[in-house]
Amino acid sequence: MSRYSPAEIEAKWQAAWDAAGIFRAARDDAKPKYYVLEMFPYPSGRIHMGHVRNYTMGDVVARHRIATGHNVLHPMGWDAFGMPAENAAMASGGHPKDWTYDNIATMRAQMKPLGLSIDWSREFATCDPEYYGQQQALFLDFLEKGLVYRKNAVVNWDPVDMTVLANEQVIDGKGWRSGAEVERRELTQWFFRISDFAGELLDALDGLDNWPAKVRTMQENWIGKSRGLQFAFSLIDGPEGYDRIEVYTTRPDTMLGASFLGISPDHPLAKSLERERADVAAFCAEARRGGTTEEAIEKAEKLGFDTGLRVRHPFDNTCELPVWIANFILMDYGTGAIYGVPAHDQRDHDFAVKYGLPIIDTFQPRDGAHDVSQSPFIPPKSEAVRYTRPLAGDEIQTGAQAIDAAIALCEENGVGQGVTRFRLRDWGLSRQRYWGCPIPVVHCDACGVVPEKKENLPVRLPDDVSFDAPGNPLDRHPTWAACPCPRCGAPARRETDTMDTFVDSSWYYARFTAPDAPTPTDMAEANYWMNVDQYIGGIEHAILHLLYSRFFARAMQICGHLPARAIEPFDALFTQGMVTHEIYQTRDAAGRPVYHLPEEVVEFVGKDGKKRASLKSELGSGDDVLLAQRLAQAHMEGKLAEHDLIEVIPSAKMSKSKKNVVDPSTIISQYGADTARWFVLSDSPPERDVEWTASGAEAAHRHLSRVWRLASEVGSAPETATPEADEALLREMHKTIDEVSRGVESFGFNAAIARLYAFTNTLMKSQAGHAAKREAVRTLAQLMSPMTPHLSEDIWAMLGGEGLVATAPWPQADPALLIDDTVTLPIQINGKRRAEITVPREMGKSEVEKTALAHDAVQRALEGAAPKKIIVVPGRIVNVVI
RNA sequence: GCCCGCGUGGUGGAAUGGUAGACACAGGAGACUUAAAAUCUCCAGACCGGACGGUCGUGCGAGUUCGAGUCUCGCCGCGGGCACCA
Numbered sequence A: 001m002s003r004y005s006p007a008e009i010e011a012k013w014q015a016a017w018d019a020a021g022i023f024r025a026a027r028d029d030a031k032p033k034y035y036v037l038e039m040f041p042y043p044s045g046r047i048h049m050g051h052v053r054n055y056t057m058g059d060v061v062a063r064h065r066i067a068t069g070h071n072v073l074h075p076m077g078w079d080a081f082g083m084p085a086e087n088a089a090m091a092s093g094g095h096p097k098d099w100t101y102d103n104i105a106t107m108r109a110q111m112k113p114l115g116l117s118i119d120w121s122r123e124f125a126t127c128d129p130e131y132y133g134q135q136q137a138l139f140l141d142f143l144e145k146g147l148v149y150r151k152n153a154v155v156n157w158d159p160v161d162m163t164v165l166a167n168e169q170v171i172d173g174k175g176w177r178s179g180a181e182v183e184r185r186e187l188t189q190w191f192f193r194i195s196d197f198a199g200e201l202l203d204a205l206d207g208l209d210n211w212p213a214k215v216r217t218m219q220e221n222w223i224g225k226s227r228g229l230q231f232a233f234s235l236i237d238g239p240e241g242y243d244r245i246e247v248y249t250t251r252p253d254t255m256l257g258a259s260f261l262g263i264s265p266d267h268p269l270a271k272s273l274e275r276e277r278a279d280v281a282a283f284c285a286e287a288r289r290g291g292t293t294e295e296a297i298e299k300a301e302k303l304g305f306d307t308g309l310r311v312r313h314p315f316d317n318t319c320e321l322p323v324w325i326a327n328f329i330l331m332d333y334g335t336g337a338i339y340g341v342p343a344h345d346q347r348d349h350d351f352a353v354k355y356g357l358p359i360i361d362t363f364q365p366r367d368g369a370h371d372v373s374q375s376p377f378i379p380p381k382s383e384a385v386r387y388t389r390p391l392a393g394d395e396i397q398t399g400a401q402a403i404d405a406a407i408a409l410c411e412e413n414g415v416g417q418g419v420t421r422f423r424l425r426d427w428g429l430s431r432q433r434y435w436g437c438p439i440p441v442v443h444c445d446a447c448g449v450v451p452e453k454k455e456n457l458p459v460r461l462p463d464d465v466s467f468d469a470p471g472n473p474l475d476r477h478p479t480w481a482a483c484p485c486p487r488c489g490a491p492a493r494r495e496t497d498t499m500d501t502f503v504d505s506s507w508y509y510a511r512f513t514a515p516d517a518p519t520p521t522d523m524a525e526a527n528y529w530m531n532v533d534q535y536i537g538g539i540e541h542a543i544l545h546l547l548y549s550r551f552f553a554r555a556m557q558i559c560g561h562l563p564a565r566a567i568e569p570f571d572a573l574f575t576q577g578m579v580t581h582e583i584y585q586t587r588d589a590a591g592r593p594v595y596h597l598p599e600e601v602v603e604f605v606g607k608d609g610k611k612r613a614s615l616k617s618e619l620g621s622g623d624d625v626l627l628a629q630r631l632a633q634a635h636m637e638g639k640l641a642e643h644d645l646i647e648v649i650p651s652a653k654m655s656k657s658k659k660n661v662v663d664p665s666t667i668i669s670q671y672g673a674d675t676a677r678w679f680v681l682s683d684s685p686p687e688r689d690v691e692w693t694a695s696g697a698e699a700a701h702r703h704l705s706r707v708w709r710l711a712s713e714v715g716s717a718p719e720t721a722t723p724e725a726d727e728a729l730l731r732e733m734h735k736t737i738d739e740v741s742r743g744v745e746s747f748g749f750n751a752a753i754a755r756l757y758a759f760t761n762t763l764m765k766s767q768a769g770h771a772a773k774r775e776a777v778r779t780l781a782q783l784m785s786p787m788t789p790h791l792s793e794d795i796w797a798m799l800g801g802e803g804l805v806a807t808a809p810w811p812q813a814d815p816a817l818l819i820d821d822t823v824t825l826p827i828q829i830n831g832k833r834r835a836e837i838t839v840p841r842e843m844g845k846s847e848v849e850k851t852a853l854a855h856d857a858v859q860r861a862l863e864g865a866a867p868k869k870i871i872v873v874p875g876r877i878v879n880v881v882i
Numbered sequence B: 001g002c003c004c005g006c007g008u009g010g011u012g013g014a015a016u017g018g019u020a021g022a023c024a025c026a027g028g029a030g031a032c033u034u035a036a037a038a039u040c041u042c043c044a045g046a047c048c049g050g051a052c053g054g055u056c057g058u059g060c061g062a063g064u065u066c067g068a069g070u071c072u073c074g075c076c077g078c079g080g081g082c083a084c085c086a
Helices: A006-020 A049-067 A083-092 A096-114 A129-144 A194-207 A213-223 A252-257 A268-276 A278-288 A294-299 A346-355 A399-412 A523-529 A544-558 A624-636 A664-671 A673-682 A694-713 A723-745 A749-765 A770-784 A789-798 A845-854 A856-862
Strands: A033-038 A071-073 A148-158 A163-165 A183-192 A225-236 A244-249 A260-263 A304-313 A316-326 A337-340 A363-365 A384-387 A396-398 A416-422 A441-444 A448-451 A482-484 A491-494 A534-538 A573-576 A579-587 A593-596 A601-605 A611-615 A645-653 A690-692 A822-829 A832-840 A869-873 A877-881
Touching: A006 A096, A006 A673, A006 A789, A033 A049, A033 A523, A049 A071, A049 A096, A049 A534, A049 A573, A049 A579, A049 A664, A049 A673, A049 A723, A083 A096, A096 A664, A096 A673, A129 A148, A129 A448, A194 A213, A194 A225, A194 A416, A194 A544, A213 A544, A213 A573, A225 A252, A225 A316, A225 A399, A244 A252, A244 A260, A244 A337, A252 A399, A260 A346, A268 A278, A268 A316, A278 A304, A278 A316, A304 A346, A337 A346, A396 A399, A399 A416, A601 A624, A611 A624, A664 A673, A664 A694, A673 A690, A673 A694, A673 A749, A673 A789, A690 A694, A694 A749, A694 A770, A694 A789, A723 A749, A723 A770, A749 A770, A770 A789, A822 A845, A822 A856, A832 A845, A832 A856, A845 A856, A845 A869, A845 A877, A856 A877
Parallel strands: A033 A071, A033 A534, A260 A316, A534 A573, A579 A690, A822 A877
Antiparallel strands: A148 A163, A148 A183, A225 A244, A225 A304, A225 A416, A260 A337, A304 A316, A363 A384, A384 A396, A441 A448, A441 A491, A482 A491, A579 A593, A579 A645, A601 A611, A611 A645, A822 A832, A869 A877
């Protein structure tokens, strides 16, 4: 065999790893453990390049840790519940279960050839009854500890499909499938009490030093801590039972600028009025229309209704404010009521202008004046302003100071108290869907909501369901919901809602530590393996998934399913970028974009040196290379009309509709898995997007072939050894060991790969002897092994390595060999490089100075004068200041 | 609006305050070959120059420093997150 043939060697070494069972994880107290996890995939159909990049990165980390003596846990599973399975069933018949498990089989079969160091014995899918049964057990434990509860909540309701929709499924206020106008409806739903943990989840972010700062900031903003004042306005002649209205504000310093009081249409007072007054009822119905999406809210016009009620200002008895119901006030933030200060708030200003309410300023710029009738004056809180109606404190002070003073004053006078609030709301988990984990409770006429008994778990999804009618198949199943009440035994009805699929992914990392345990976790295993030492996934999960998981780890710890130190489940997080690919685009007569597959076009280099392309079908038949040459020539001569050209848009996200998807299986059969792995790591830093290019993939493959050839030919050329060449190669090898090790440890994969390229180049030119080269090539293969495990294994065996390279100890750089005996120092004159000298490493400062000054270039620059100053940084640089 | 991040050749990108452009892609020249493929060698930031060499150069403008892609301040541009949140 004289050619690198990945298909052969990859299958061979995968079989060898399997036979040796080296990726099966078991507790071993003699070794430090290392748990590396990539976010598990949703089984959508086929794997894509993004998966390849994600799992390759995890694999590099895992393989490096194995080689450095760690006991590694590297599992894989499937985030398998969710709507696409039901949509597929509705669109083309079939069953969500079959669709899901078929996809899993396909994707697993696509992943195995990648040669990942995964312990497949721990694989599970979240739709396995064994998994969701344990999730139901967790739910029951949470219920017992008060971590989950039921309440009424406003949801997006599709009246045609008769289902709750997620915000993402409401488009232009209409259901995405039915096209029906979405209603805001109040339903009784289950909620996790995540908001109770808001402060803790926020504070603990500080300890997550190995998380990207960006993710921590995003979570911080999401949790949204604010400090403000809560107090009440007393209501004049209010309806029975209502004598005051509680409000919350973060700007109590503007209290004397209040010109109206606004309440949410869902505020209890509004609801009470609604029952008695037709005009109020009509307004509230109008105000509630439209979805709960951002988009719907954005577009919604500000609507207000003057109730005729009035409240008294707590600091000014003569001041009475009208009470309005306004559609922009949210019931679930603060108290559902605000006081409006049009002079210092954009929304309140809009509202005041529309309804002719007074605009009263409480502060002005320090110097000058701001006409608040035209626009609100909203300086940063840190800016000092001149208070025209100060509630407390000095006339001139910053907003922040005034706010603190106002809170203090109100607390002293018993008007209200300072409170800390969070934007984070409780997590609603009920979904009126079939393909999810059934919520294990029973509704009994006599006993109410009763938890299912743990011995009756799992509450299994029925298989005999149909998707030919709108609504939740569980709800209309003839028999499934019927069951005895777990408490009194009377005939009762199961909850037909299922859990949000984010629940499934909130604890799978813990389940991997003991996937077959008869309880959600096995504490001995969890105690050994947790936490995840390195978690890797996309930035798109920066908020929800990672926040929910942090909450779940805390809740599980409270229920005794995780050790206390695992409340932060992910010690280190890495968010990798996407794999992008260029798009070939033309436009149709109407100017709409039309996309083309790569095989439909010919690329060439245009007269401007930029990449151009043209449609093959317009060119007649011919060899691609010749076509490209002809096109380039024609373009150069200006013979190509613009409309013959295709727009080449680089770096677009891969998607079927844009026709720019590259299927990993195609690449693997063409070049092998090692090439795909090497390429996705080589071209960009891992946290950034990487552009897939055919030429880049070819280059990667070419390089791997070169390394393989280097290995197979080592020793076949005539012996040319010189001690100098051997020594030089050895030093270069140790520098490579050092740099590659550091790169691999710090997610500097692209830099590590660049170093490996450089070392390969050195090796090819080296005059070192056979023995030295042999060792260098074997080390090269070993250093490459986390990225190209099959190729490395083959070379390792070829060059007499002991055992498998996968389990061989990682090479250590000899510090003595990292330092050269001589150094080349650049000589700068006034900070600009002008020359260089090569001197012994140990040469003293004054010696170096003398040598530098003697240099021609320095003498020329000095023109006989003495330098003002000379800076010598040993081993680094010489700077002569003239 | 608020909060982050990023601007380096034709392209992706290297660079603990110390030789900017490593490594790779695309490009050019050449070797081998009947030819092609494959492989190998060399060139390559811009400008001036035959060469030696020189001038400029990390979005723009200032500052700190012997020395700034890197640190500070101010602009400009791009990207991301949050947002009727009181």
